[in-house]
Amino acid sequence: xxxxxxxxxxxxxxxxxxxxxxxxxxxxxxxxxxxxxxxxxxxxxxxxxxxxxxxxxxxxxxxxxxxxxxxxxxxxxxxxxxxxxxxxxxxxxxxxxxxxxxxxxxxxxxxxxxxxxxxxxxxxxxxxxxxxxxxxxxxxxxxxxxxxxxxxxxxxxxxxxxxxxxxxxxxxxxxxxxxxxxxxxxxxxxxxxxxxxxxxxxxxxxxxxxxxxxxxxxxxxx
Amino acid sequence: xxxxxxxxxxxxxxxxxxxxxxxxxxxxxxxxxxxxxxxxxxxxxxxxxxxxxxxxxxxxxxxxxxxxxxxxxxxxxxxxxxxxxxxxxxxxxxxxxxxxxxxxxxxxxxxxxxxxxxxxxxxxxxxxxxxxxxxxxxxxxxxxxxxxxxxxxxxxxxxxxxxxxxxxxxxxxxxxxxxxxxxxxxxxxxxxxxxxxxxxxxxxxxxxxxxxxxxxxxxxxxxxxxxxxxxxxxxxxxxxxxxxxxxxxxxxxxx
Amino acid sequence: xxxxxxxxxxxxxxxxxxxxxxxxxxxxxxxxxxxxxxxxxxxxxxxxxxxxxxxxxxxxxxxxxxxxxxxxxxxxxxxxxxxxxxxxxxxxxxxxxxxxxxxxxxxxxxxxxxxxxxxxxxxxxxxxxxxxxxxxxxxxxxxxxxxxxxxxxxxxxxxxxxxxxxxxxxxxxxxxxxxxxxxxxxxxxxxxxxxxxxxxxxxxxxxxxxxxxxxxxxxxxxxxxxxxxxxxxxxxxxxxxxxxxxxxxxxxxxxxxxxxxxxxxxxxxxxxxxxxxxxxxxxxxxxxxxxxxxxxxxxxxxxxxxxxxxxxxxxxxxxxxxxxxxxxxxxxxxxxxx
Numbered sequence: 031x032x033x034x035x036x037x038x039x040x041x042x043x044x045x046x047x048x049x050x051x052x053x054x055x056x057x058x059x060x061x062x063x064x065x066x067x068x069x070x071x072x073x074x075x076x077x078x079x080x081x082x083x084x085x086x087x088x089x090x091x092x093x094x095x096x097x098x099x100x101x102x103x104x105x106x107x108x109x110x111x112x113x114x115x116x117x118x119x120x121x122x123x124x125x126x127x128x129x130x131x132x133x134x135x136x137x138x139x140x141x142x143x144x145x146x147x148x149x150x151x152x153x154x155x156x157x158x159x160x161x162x163x164x165x166x167x168x169x170x171x172x173x174x175x176x177x178x179x180x181x182x183x184x185x186x187x188x189x190x191x192x193x194x195x196x197x198x199x200x201x202x203x204x205x206x207x208x209x210x211x212x213x214x215x216x217x218x219x220x221x222x223x224x225x226x227x228x229x230x231x232x233x234x235x236x237x238x239x240x241x242x243x244x245x246x247x248x249x250x251x252x
Numbered sequence: 253x254x255x256x257x258x259x260x261x262x263x264x265x266x267x268x269x270x271x272x273x274x275x276x277x278x279x280x281x282x283x284x285x286x287x288x289x290x291x292x293x294x295x296x297x298x299x300x301x302x303x304x305x306x307x308x309x310x311x312x313x314x315x316x317x318x319x320x321x322x323x324x325x326x327x328x329x330x331x332x333x334x335x336x337x338x339x340x341x342x343x344x345x346x347x348x349x350x351x352x353x354x355x356x357x358x359x360x361x362x363x364x365x366x367x368x369x370x371x372x373x374x375x376x377x378x379x380x381x382x383x384x385x386x387x388x389x390x391x392x393x394x395x396x397x398x399x400x401x402x403x404x405x406x407x408x409x410x411x412x413x414x415x416x417x418x419x420x421x422x423x424x425x426x427x428x429x430x431x432x433x434x435x436x437x438x439x440x441x442x443x444x445x446x447x448x449x450x451x452x453x454x455x456x457x458x459x460x461x462x463x464x465x466x467x468x469x470x471x472x473x474x475x476x477x478x479x480x481x482x483x484x485x486x487x488x489x490x491x492x493x494x495x496x497x498x499x500x501x502x503x504x505x506x507x
Numbered sequence: 508x509x510x511x512x513x514x515x516x517x518x519x520x521x522x523x524x525x526x527x528x529x530x531x532x533x534x535x536x537x538x539x540x541x542x543x544x545x546x547x548x549x550x551x552x553x554x555x556x557x558x559x560x561x562x563x564x565x566x567x568x569x570x571x572x573x574x575x576x577x578x579x580x581x582x583x584x585x586x587x588x589x590x591x592x593x594x595x596x597x598x599x600x601x602x603x604x605x606x607x608x609x610x611x612x613x614x615x616x617x618x619x620x621x622x623x624x625x626x627x628x629x630x631x632x633x634x635x636x637x638x639x640x641x642x643x644x645x646x647x648x649x650x651x652x653x654x655x656x657x658x659x660x661x662x663x664x665x666x667x668x669x670x671x672x673x674x675x676x677x678x679x680x681x682x683x684x685x686x687x688x689x690x691x692x693x694x695x696x697x698x699x700x701x702x703x704x705x706x707x708x709x710x711x712x713x714x715x716x717x718x719x720x721x722x723x724x725x726x727x728x729x730x731x732x733x734x735x736x737x738x739x740x741x742x743x744x745x746x747x748x749x750x751x752x753x754x755x756x757x758x759x760x761x762x763x764x765x766x767x768x769x770x771x772x773x774x775x776x777x778x779x780x781x782x783x784x785x786x787x788x789x790x791x792x793x794x795x796x797x798x799x800x801x802x803x804x805x806x807x808x809x810x811x812x813x814x815x816x817x818x819x820x821x822x823x824x825x826x827x828x829x830x831x832x833x834x835x836x837x838x839x840x841x842x843x844x845x
Contacts, residue, residue: 043648044640044643047647047651048647050647051647051650051651054651111636111637111639111643132639132640132642133642133668134646135703136646138700138703204658204710207710208710211702211709212703214699216702216718265590268590272586311607312611313610313611314614315618
């Protein structure tokens with residue numbers, strides 16, 4: 031079941047793009063358009079998490095937060111272009127869970143959403159990723175195939191995670207490097223190749239050959 | 253509404269060569285005719301200095317104070333005393349009645365100083381005493397009456413000349429709660445029925461709740477303002493307490 | 508007070524006394540008084556006058572010298588009228604009145620200018636907040652709909668954002684009392700954030716990042732430190748060589764934690780090194796290497812570091828530049844925290 035996120039943002043472009051971003055990352059996203067009845071929208075949609083802009087027409091994000099807190103403990107992330115300390119303090123005091131400034135670094139935003147959801151709904155365990163009979167265990171960091179397992183380093187796990195999520199699609203090297211950077215692994219092109227080769231060796235050790243294929247000049251593909 | 257008092261970017265420094273304090277940082281506000289305004293703040297917030305400047309007892313370092321349209325910062329010292337006499341009325345914390353005169357004579361003093369003809373004085377005093385409910389003590393001396401009654405005499409003296417502005421500095425400071433209440437009701441009725449404009453400095457939220465508007469002073473500036481509007485006095489009192497609690501919080505106040 | 512001038516100005520008075528003395532002497536002589544009694548009268552008169560004048564002079568000099576001294580010791584000398592005692596003499600009072608009036612108009616001017624600047628600063632803040640909306644929108648659009656030129660656009664967007672932040676912090680650096688808060692922050696968290704904010708620029712320029720990550724924490728303002736790191740990273744990229752590398756590590760120096768950002772760029776000329784934090788300074792390498800060296804970046808960094816009490820210094824060999832941020836680590840705080 032996809033987790034639901036409610037977006038409360040007045041700029042139409044940002045609103046639309048946030049929804050695109052969230053849905054592209056496997057969430058069900060909806061936006062509030064009537065800012066006089068936001069609390070009602072929240073009640074109806076029953077989101078797992080809310081993205082709330084502070085500067086809204088007719089009302090302030092803080093007021094809305096208090097309203098929502100009146101009937102729900104749903105995690106709320108405040109988003110704003112204000113970077114004054116008052117706002118940060120206010121947001122914490124009024125029951126917000128996190129605070130992100132515009133312009134969003136999408137990787138950071140998604141990471142915060144993920145961590146808040148994990149904290150609030152621990153029952154939803156990380157599902158393992160699988161493709162063509164190979165299972166990637168995200169909690170234990172192991173790859174399993176035909177009954178055999180191999181350990182992966184943190185970096186190797188991240189690389190495989192990306193490949194699994196884009197299974198069957200060509201992953202350009204530049205995208206992979208960017209993804210790793212978003213996860214605080216600052217590899218360059220060479221380091222990526224080195225890591226891929228090491229992964230291939232490990233896969234070979236459990237009988238998986240030709241799992242990661244190179245598309246010349248384009249990238250890697252599972 | 254006519255502006256009886258208007259403060260325009262007031263600053264006040266004082267001190268000696270060792271340390272200079274900026275008692276008033278940058279204050280601007282106005283009081284309309286017939287308003288009852290209170291100023292609250294902790295000691296050291298600058299409220300006494302502010303009142304001293306408004307009452308022309310002290311001068312400001314920068315800025316302008318307009319009393320009924322006249323810039324008092326430009327009046328020369330000689331003319332200032334007369335201006336004060338004719339336009340301001342004072343109610344102090346420690347009554348300031350003359351012990352050697354009767355209540356009636358104390359009140360009459362205000363008229364004499366302003367050269368009111370002798371034959372009119374008695375009538376005016378009686379009238380004022382009637383309004384404030386102190387007719388029965390007119391012939392007594394200050395030491396013979398209670399604090400509350402003394403303060404009402406002080407009020408009578410302050411308003412008998414129909415000054416443009418009445419300045420009260422902690423009027424309930426030396427009174428017990430019952431007398432305070434009576435005095436404050438008196439002041440409220442002076443304001444409502446006689447249309448007197450009152451500016452009161454106080455640190456006591458209860459006294460402040462009798463006003464129609466409160467300005468909060470902190471570190472020499474006006475921190476915030478609350479209006480009574482249509483609230484009852486009780487609701488207004490709670491609003492005031494909320495602000496005071498907030499102000500006591502320190503740097504990270506939510507404003 | 509100038510003694511010579513003072514006495515010179517007493518001459519007419521002394522002359523008057525002298526004339527009167529002569530007149531009295533003649534009068535007494537004509538009336539048959541003996542010379543020695545005349546001399547006695549004149550001598551006493553002279554004595555009284557001399558004593559009186561001397562005392563007046565001493566008094567006056569004392570008061571005026573002290574007044575001068577007070578004025579010299581004041582930081583804000585235009586406040587002298589507020590600080591001095593009200594003078595006793597009637598003619599002095601007029602000068603006092605004039606001093607007060609002059610000081611008052613001065614203070615009012617200063618107040619008005621200050622208010623104007625505050626308004627302007629608020630204006631800038633307002634503008635920055637507004638412009639962040641279209642920047643955000645563009646960024647999201649780019650990230651969601653990738654095509655050929657997206658990466659280039661994202662790099663340019665990063666630049667736009669950086670310059671708006673610079674404007675904001677420049678405006679704020681003058682009024683820091685209200686705009687920063689000190690908390691415990693993990694240095695490398697801020698490092699990661701700064702890298703993330705410059706991700707596209709770093710990737711586009713093929714910059715390698717080497718971190719020796721530690722768990723060092725310091726007490727400072729996260730946003731300001733992040734801004735400073737941003738500037739340093741941008742500089743490293745601007746003045747890079749082929750195959751640029753940025754290394755970030757920490758070290759302990761006495762009671763300080765020092766965050767070092769080392770690059771292998773074209774370095775800073777030894778002659779320029781002491782001047783790099785000056786406003787508008789671009790240096791030899793600056794002028795040749797980068798078209799948009801405004802000289803503001805490091806100036807702003809130094810200013811912010813000074814406000815936050817962070818030591819900022821730079822070293823440069825021929826093979827690169829290292830910038831060091833020194834944070835005081837106050838053991839007292841840790842002890843109190845238990």
